[in-house]
Amino acid sequence: MTFRKLLVLLLFTFFMASCSRDPKVQARRYVENGNKFYEKSKFKEASIMYRRALQKDLRFGEAYYRLALADIKLAAYGDAVRSLRRAVELEPDNTDAAVKLSDILMVAISQAGNNGDDLIKEVKQLADRLLQKNPNSYDAHRIEGQLALLQKDAPGAVKQFELATRARPGQADLSLAYFQALLSNHQAPEAEKMGLAVIDRNKNFAPMYDVLYVYYMQTKRVPEAERILQRKIDNNPKQGNYMVGLAAHYLFTKQNDQVDAVMRRLSDEKQFPEGHLLAGDFLYFRARDFERARAQYEAGEQAVPRDKVMYQKRMVELLTTTGRNQDAN
DSSP states (O other): OOOOHHHHHHHHHHHHHHHHHHHHHHHHHHEEEEHHHHHTOOOHHHHHHHHHHHHHHHTTTTHHHHHHHHHTTTTOOOHHHHHHHHHHHHHHHHHHHHHHHHHHHOOOOOOOOGOHHHHHHHHHHHHHHHHHOOOOOHHHHHHHHHHHTTTOHHHHHHHHHHHHHHSSSOOHHHHHHHHHHHHHOHHHHOOOOOOHHHHHTTTTTTHHHHHHHHHHHHHHHHHHHHHHHHHOOOOOOOOOHHHHHHHHHHHTTHHHHHHHHHHHHOTTTOOTTTHHHHHHIIIIISSHHHHHHHHHHHHHHOGGGHHHHHHHHHHHHHHHHTTTTHHHH
């Protein structure tokens, strides 16, 4: 090997060794390893890697952001807030960090009552920052709308939700808050129209059916309430628990014949493998019809042998509740 080649090799080796000792390079590697754990849903291991990255570089904004994502998955929301605040500070262009921080703080504001003024101010600043980057930011208008709704500013909430919907149409999750804002702003027809449009586009979006049902019952529109539950079932025919919701409506409105009809439909083992359990639990816990509940559990035990133990446990509970301790034993 010539002297020149040897010199080049030595310089390259020295350079690589220097890079491996560079704290910023080491921090980047820890983050990369953390990301691999995160992708495999190993959030505790990912969190450890991100924390090690921060031990090497306390101003590494991405490490704070990634650590916050792992903390959210681990339901460590207080830690996530601290990390997100640092990520927003160190990486002003990280809009997702600002959005996630706002969403967590919004939950805290809803629970803080009149003691959330500082949090409200912080969320408002985050939303303003998002709007400065993009005046048509969906998340910024959504956050502003939710904040207005919490502050009982119905007109302001409606305005912001309109802008958010214009920026990103068809967001089912936003529609629930939008529906509430319209009702609070005395725009019930618009709320109903929007709610029905949402389930036309998203037939399996159960929360909107439920919101409409409550609205119809509160406004004493019982036939519409029944129809929205039936529509929910028709659009989701394999969801046996939706049948239970309809049975509960019939029980509340004292339509016992209709309750029986729903129980018979649930007993169709081919369509609803869990139907006997759902029917039995409804009759036991809601209707307090213990004998018919027992019959459902016995039928389920015969129809689904793999769930025999579960049905037997239900039978023991039922017999104990009705004072038949000897049979329960």
